[in-house]
Amino acid sequence: MLHWNLYNTTIFIGAIGLLALVLYHVFTKKPQDKTTRYFYWFLIITAIAILQYISFDIGISRKYKVISLFFLPFEFLAPVIFTAFTCAYLQKEKLFKKYKYYLLIPFAAFFLIYTVVKINVFVDYAILSRETVRNIRTEWNENLALLFTFIIGVWNYRIIKSYEKDLGDQSYHFVLRKTKWLKNIYMTLILLSVFWLLTLLYIKIDVNVGGNDTYYPLWIAYLACYYVFYIKSVSHLQKIQKEKAEEEKTFNLSGLDKMFEPTALAVLQKNQSQVITILSYFATSLFDISKTKEVLWDILENCVSKLELEDCVLYLLDEKTQMLKQEAAFGNKKQDAFKIHEPKEIPVGKGIVGSVAQTGNYELIKDTRKDKRYIIDDKARLSELAVPIYVEGILKGVLDAEHSQRNFFTENHLYLFQLIAKLTEKKLIQLQQKKGLSISKDNSYYKELCSLMEEEKRYRNPAIKLSTLSEEINISANYLSQVINSLSGHNFSDFVNSYRIKEIKSKLSHPAFIEYPVLSIGLEAGFNSKSAFYNSFKKLTGMSPTVFREKHPFKSQFL
Known part of the structure; x- marks a missing residue:
């Protein structure tokens, strides 16, 4: 007898809908690039994994044993495909190739276990008892799959953060635009994994709580997350592909078509x-x-x-x-x-x-x-x-x-x-x-540098260096120094300090910081010593920070 209820019916229909939606796009759009293919395969495998779990809950697999022959440990494969998608999207495919066989070990192990279980079911549990099979499916499989998903999620998030740090040849804001939506998805999946782990612990601690009813809200939350991921990813990947196509069309504008066959x-x-x-x-x-x-x-x-x-x-x-x-x-x-x-x-x-x-x-x-x-x-x-x-x-x-x-x-x-x-x-x-380079007022590298200072507050880092920023913007340190000197009228040190002083002046004249010691405000803004702070402040304002606070009470707003 099948056990249908509102929750498992919702999850079952939701998983079938997701699978049908993705398959429709696969057959109509026929994606060629690896990133999009990995993305679709992840959603297909995830939808099938959910259907497998729900079929056990409803009782479909018990009523029709032949269906279980097609069951595979997709829950261990989906995180691996997601990792492949992330690495392809961030152009870190070498990293995935390096670790892919290690990542596939859980899938391979449970593939063998599943094979034994299938044989066992068709020989009427002659090899393993029903209790052992149930424990393999509900305890070992589900719990280890959840733990594996959580670990892979954290590892992928670190790959994204490493990509943002390295920057490569892209601008800082392009990198953030490229990773923001993906980080949000990962953080959501990690949080759902944490909630699931806490639910498991709650069930273990409280013997009066049990059954699949506890997991239904989490399954629905996962499905909702995958639908949102699908909607956002389709539009985003299409945009990326369009930009890539446009880039290929205009690539010859660099003059390389005149230099190469x-x-x-x-x-x-x-x-x-x-x-x-x-x-x-x-x-x-x-x-x-x-x-x-x-x-x-x-x-x-x-x-x-x-x-x-x-x-x-x-x-x-x-x-x-x-x-x-x-x-x-x-x-x-x-x-x-x-x-x-x-x-x-x-x-x-x-x-x-x-x-x-x-x-x-x-x-x-x-x-x-x-x-x-x-x-x-x-x-x-x-x-x-x-x-x-x-x-x-x-x-x-x-x-x-x-x-x-x-x-x-x-x-x-x-x-x-x-x-x-x-x-x-x-x-x-x-x-x-003896021809030199000219620096115009609308220099794009200078605009990007100012953006890093104004929006990312890089000046707050006491160890900030010209060489580090030049690598981040992907230009030579010598050229960046010349750009700063030409367009700001300051050397690199004074350029950075000008942003620090601007923040300090704002705090010194803001009522929310009236109890803050002057030195603390200076150190928080990025200065690494009292002498450096006071000397720079006086150099750029003509007075000490203490005198400035006395002369400018509560006039400006904190940036």
Whole structure:
């Protein structure tokens, strides 16, 4: 006999409705990108998992035993798919690939347990007793699935926060716009998991409480959350895909279509994140660098380093001796500022680097052990990539990278290196012509910096650094310093302190802070000592904070 009631009927219909809605979108929209596919698969698997649980409660699986043959531990698979969705959305697929087999262990374990249970049911509980089967389903399965979901939820939330911290090549506000809705979903799911855990503890403590009635409100809350997630995600992902399509249409506006053939440009389009990082660096770096050596070191330290390579060396050609000399390095070869550990010289025509200089063609070596030209530098490595650098048609040098893994360098690395080589040529020409960069009043980087100060209150961090902010905005520290000096009229320290003083002045003249000690207000605003606070305040206002408080009672409002 089936046991229907208002609650399990609502949950059953709600789960079927969610499944039908998602399947309709899958078959009509036919999503191609991984992010959307993971999203749909998560909702499909979640809906099926809910239907499995409710079918037990209603008694469908007991009445029709054949249905149980199709039951799988989807409750352990859904969090894994959600993690795949998150990593794909945040472009952290390598992280998911690294841990996916570990994440699938609970699913695999309960898949085996489910198989034994199914066999046991059809042989009339000859292997395991009914009580044991019931405990596996209602105690082990449900409780461990809930705990697993909670742990995965917290881990995914940390992935999101790490993404926000790293920023990559995106602006701070773009990152927040990208993650805010996803964080809200995760926080809701984590809170629901906590409520479920508390409900379990309540049932364990109070023997008079039991039955599925206790869980019905939580199931309904979960379903409501999934519906909201579905509605928000569909519109958001469609918007993201539209922006991506528009981005691909306008990608050639950067001028790369004039620098690369269509085939190479297509590869660069697939690596827009790294390409934009490189373009952003070259657009803002080397602002007041006047020497070739400094240019080359700056490129390796602040541009090539972002490609996460092990070792990279830039060779310059001595036209008189026809020797390639190591001029700048990233990795083990870097000894100190502008110094290379045991710098080598390679004749043109010798080794892989010399061959590139002689032929003018790149070399991508998948296994150096099979190439007799390979010359060991600081230590033997298995992969090598070398591209020529030209200045107005004349060979200037070679950009060379090595890696300890065989087959490490790909077509992506090749075109990114060629992009760096071509942009390096433009920088060296700019250096020769002594052309500098101009800073306009509507500078977008300055606007973003001011936004970080005004909206995120970054100045409250006593350890705030120019280098940290420049990495966050994704421009060189030197350029950011010049922008601040030019547009604010202050150096970096005074620029930050001006925001601190503005907040302090507001608090000193606000009645809510009348009992606050002056020093406490200064330290809360970001100053790390009394002397720094008082000196800066007097420098920017012409008076001490105490005198300011006496002269400005309750006039302004707290920011």
